[in-house]
Amino acid sequence: DLQQRLLRHVSSAFSEDPLRIFRVARFAARYAYLGFSVAEETMKLMQVMATSDDIRHLSAERVWQETRRALMEDNPEVYLSVLQQCGALKAWMPELEAVISDESITDSLQQAAASEHPLAVRWATVCWPLEQQSLEALQKRLKVPNQEADCAQLAARILPSLAEHIHHSEWLLDALNTCDAWRRPERLERLMPLFTVVYPKQGQHFNAVFTSALAATNQVDVKAIIAAGHKGPDIKQQLSQQRLKQIEQSITNHGV
Template sequence: MKIYLVGGAVRDKLLNRPIKESDYVVVGSTPDELLALGYQQVGSDFPVFLHPETKDEYALARTERKSGQGYTGFICDFTPDVTLEEDLIRRDLTVNAMAEDEGGNIIDPFNGQADLEQKCLRHVSDAFCEDPLRILRVARFAARYHYLGFTIAPETKQLMQEMVAQGEINTLTKERIWLEIEKSLADGAINVFTDVLAEINALPVILPPLANHWSPDYSQEIATLLTRVAGENQLIIAFCLWLKEIQPTEVKTLSERLRLPNAYVDALSLFTTFAPIFTHNQAPVEQVLALFNQADVWRRPERLNLFIETFALLGEEHSALARKLQSAATKTTAIDVQAIIKQGFKGAEIKQQLARAREQAIAGIFE
């Protein structure tokens, strides 16, 4: 039995990037042998195990044979005679098809180190086209390593385009598409991810609303905005900025298409509805109140705070208006309902007086 560090950990180690997780391939072993050593099996389609102490993933070396459409249609062979090279050749990119043995020696049968030096993302073999998920993975890697100058090899981009034309990308599940998008948001270059999808004609399939207006100029605008994003809400903020031009009516369709988390849907719906309205240093009182009501600032102030934080990143003028919105929110939420009741108002009158008091508070700032 031989054990090798593989994939992203080897790649990022050679790039002097932080290693987020370590994955291993085990050659010449069986599930029974690993179970006897205390490993915990977690894979169902093929044997993947967790190390009894480190909890790192250890997978038996395997080969794959296409048995159907999509990224799940494979038959795996993980017998002890599967070699390391046979396992590596099934991987997506040459830079991900390297291994390191227990002595620290790099095994690189497909010239991944050379492609790292040339900053090139190149597919390993024709088996690449058997898994449509790799289209999104390559787009994500292009985004992640864009700051280092990485680009996709022309022949790989051509292959991706052919896969899109053949309809393979249509077999991807909503969850897998969203996972790749979310990872690209975390990497901070979702515009590059989108550029790649646009270049290979995948954007109309994956994100139809965005395909209508994506362009090199818009991509650069998003890239500039993303440099301003920080803080604990940076993924949701980047998401809203990325999709800021879509129509509010398209948010629900997009949510269903990608099965978006509720926090993203709420934030995007609020942003696409109201951000286009507040284009100057003034805002209609009724629209500000509508924003507060839709955000439910009275019970969930964090939703309005997220809108304000995102809106302020659009520019200096927006930042000035965002400060006014924050002041208005502070004043309106401080209005005492009990004081209105003590004035003798009852039933529907209370709601009317409360709305009037909130409008007056907003008007004091915006008029």
């Protein structure tokens, strides 16, 4: 309904496919900037559809496809809000119900969209507050692709303690180990945009600390450790000790 700026179903056939709930939510996200919302009668029908067994029999791939596309809209938070209003979020992503009621999370998601961040960052923006077990259950249920799932898992492990421990060398070393940052630097690269999304005022500083710490630890030469006569588990211990010293120096260089 263009005149009233409403998304309204046009026939009773709408209720035959519960995936249409997710499509309506996606269109609500797409056209939110024009002032569109879901018509009251359509929302009521979606609420009935969300309580049926049919919605739980949808394929995870179809639900994720709609979710993926919706997250890449300019107002992805609207998608999750509509799903919550009609009960579809409870059916497919109950872990996110409490999360999206937190205004700071929806603000962060808006920021991620405004900054045109990729899907992995947007998905992790809503997932990072979850406990690891809840996150794993959610991502398994939705069959979230590896890259997005990995970024969300890293975010859930690192972001909750980021602001408090960013200047603690042992925490930084553990965070870099969690990311396997020396062998797979792209994992940290995918994660770091979240710092400015979740912590707008401090995020750039957090990015600088991580970048400096990684560069400093890359100076540690494993071959030199082996050449010095260290063997077996001692190599790993020496590697950690030298990396820790480099991180301590890099933190000092940031004037902390």
